[in-house]
Amino acid sequence: MSDQIIQMQQVSKWFGDFQVLKDVNLEVSSKQKIVVCGPSGSGKSTLIRCINRLEEHQKGKIIVDGTELTENTKNIEKIRAEVGMVFQQFNLFPHLSVVDNCALAPIWVKKMPKKKAEELAMEQLEQVHIVDQAKKFPGQLSGGQQQRAAIARALCMKPKIMLFDEPTSALDPEMIKEVLDVMVELAKGGMTMIVVTHEMGFAKEVADQMIFMDEGMIVEKASTKEFFANPKSDRTKLFLSQIL
């Protein structure tokens, strides 16, 4: 059990009267790749945003890398530095060039010397194949390039876990592939990943485990093969029949 890097126990969350997460239990072991899918409004995004406490959970327990998420700000910042996140809307910092976007957090959060941080940034940009765009501003890049820059920015913090919140949903179909390719490479490199996505091709290729959520609950949790070949609940069957 000790290699379980994320543990969520009986996690519940409400937005006002509306319960978005209902007693969610989830264990993620190191280097595991999990794909979360489900209809919109099912709480997928909220679930992974709870892991680095962009959303607070109100009941239950979340333990990330041995540290429990509580009000303690120091703990939260420590966990956030270890957990990288990629957003649907990229959320690059528009006032900084791509390389500065990547180097910002290493310099100020990890206190890395500026020169070293920039080298690291270039290295990561090389990995996502946009090193030639390093000096440009985010606004001058295509959506796919921006999302890859965002992945590089998260990787610069050398995270143990990467969270992806619908990383390809805001992209043109042509650009989805370049982003997914980068994610596949990342997965093959042994990163622990939790991905919220509707890209089932990607899920089949990469995921160890599939999670299907509906109405704030985990409806089905199964190995990828099992999930696609032999879904158990009717809700999952319906969902799969509609998107495949």
Place this chain on the structure above:
Amino acid sequence: MIKNLNFLGKPNRDKLNLFISIGSTLFLLGIVDVTLNSFFEINITSFLPKWINYFTPILFGFLGLYYLRIDFSGNIRLDSLNKNINSNWFNSLLTLLIIFALIQNIPPLLNWLFFDANFVGETKEECTGSGACWIFIKIWFPRLIYGLYPNAEIWRINLSFILLIASVISLFYLPQKLKKYMIIFLLFIFPFIMINLISGGNFGLKWVETIAWGGLSLTFIISIFALIFCFPIGMFLALGRRSSTPVTRYSSIGFIEFWRGVPLITVLFMASVMFPMFLPDGTYMDKLVRVIIAITLFEAAYMAEVIRGGLQALPKGQYDAGKSLGMGYWKLHLLVILPQALKLVIPGIANTFLALVKDTPLILVVGLLELVGMIDMAKTNPDWLGFATEGYVFAGIIFWIICFSMSRYSQSLERKYKTDR
């Protein structure tokens, strides 16, 4: 009437040259009529009945523009003219009225300012022309700039402003590395050097009481200090107003709403009359310092709301991204949020700064005399009664120059920091 005159039919391309020549002749005739009238008081249409006579330039111009209004004339310049100032009868009428108003008003203005004005001389009696008496400004100039500062010590004000200008100019030529230190020096050390130099009292400099300070230099001193301090205070208030801690939030809201709700003139009056009563016995705070603090806090409240506007315009994703990289509150705000928010509200910040500079004359009510205050004093001097207009025009021009340069600077900043989203 227009219908009857329009025997040539609707202007069109076929008889382009004819229409252009008729149109421009009529239009020019209208202009010439007004010009002769206003510059030389000659009325070329005086043979007509009086009521027509009055409208002839408009009539000529209107018909001229009508004939010039040729669709797709093929002449790019004529087309763009037609599109912009002559697209229909109403626009052509407005164009004419504006042109005529300018012709009518600019000559008298120039006459008053320059041609009939007196520049040479030493006394009021030498102002013989019907225009402005700039001798008044000339004689009072040192007072308008330095107030009642002793003449022998004026070099201290000059020196501090020369230093200020020199260090600002040096900013443009210094390498990036030194620039940072220069800005810190300018913002945090220089103001105190400047105050020390001007007030004196040590290093062998004679003490000059603040009551003797005045004129344009006082305008600058107050503006510079208030600008430097109101900006960070406003920033903290803006952040405080958005804080999740109720104590911080409500005290920020209370502070902002209090200062925004009170007229500046009241604040100044309180600062100079009421505030000393609350000070413990034996402590003393200079009136000028009190006034600067009052103006600073007053403008900081406005600044806070301007900056809050910028903060609210940022998408939530920027906060998420910063947080997800492990940034705490201050890192997030200083590195990610504020640089973007401030860039968005450069026009608003410039607006507040301009308002601040233009609010400084109000310190008149507490007996401090900056530029406008000095003019007020000069115009009531028994030797120089009756030159209020010149004084206020002069003050207006000076303030306009200051504010216009600030506005241009803010525009260049906007361009400099423009990055596409």
